[in-house]
Amino acid sequence: MSPAIHVTTAAWDTIRREVAAGPSHLETGGILLGHDFGDLLQVTVAGDPGRNSQRSRDRFLRDSDHAAQLAARAWEADRAQWLGEWHTHPATPPAPSSIDLASYARHLQDPDLSFDRFLSVIIGLDDQRQALVAAWIITRDVVTPVPIGLGDPQ
Ligand SMILES: [Zn+2]
Known part of the structure; x- marks a missing residue:
């Protein structure tokens, strides 16, 4: 069974801030950090793109050094x-592109990263910059859409 995804308010605030700050025609993004409870992935930290990220209309390449620093800090803070x-x-509905899927496949195959599954959260922005958020779990064999909850439970 696929896990559900929960993004904490703190992590979602970071994403909203980065989306609001960026020029609308360029993609932005960052890494997601948190805890894997098996049937629930809880995202507690969302990374910003970093100074050396490459952003264009149809792809986003994160700043790897920046991502590694964020990951080390988050591990230090609460594992x-x-x-x-x-x-x-820059369009809705959001769905992983072939470029995205190729990059996720590289992560899953990288023995240094040891991912069993990779969480992809894509924020599709319409002409009014309204966000439509969707999530997928990527494994070596399948790409599965999964439910995502944002912010703290009411
Ligand atoms: Zn994409």
Whole structure:
């Protein structure tokens, strides 16, 4: 069974801030860190893109050094692990592109990263910059859409 995804208010605030700050025609994104409880992935930290990220209309390449620093800090703070990444698309509905899927496949195959599954959160932005958020769990074999909850439970 696929896990549900929960993004804490703190992590979601970071994403909202980065989305609001960026020029609308460029993608932005960052890594997602948190805890894997098996049937629930809890995202507690969302990374910003970092100064050396490459952003264009149809792809986002994160700043790897910056991501590694964020990951080390989160692990130090509460053993949060690198779960996946978020990025924007300049269109709705959001769905992983072939470029995205190729990059996730590289992560899953990288023995240094030891991912069993990779969380992809994509924020599709329409003409009014309204966000539509969706999530997928990527494994070596399948790409599965999963439910995502944002912010603290009411
Ligand atoms: Zn994409």
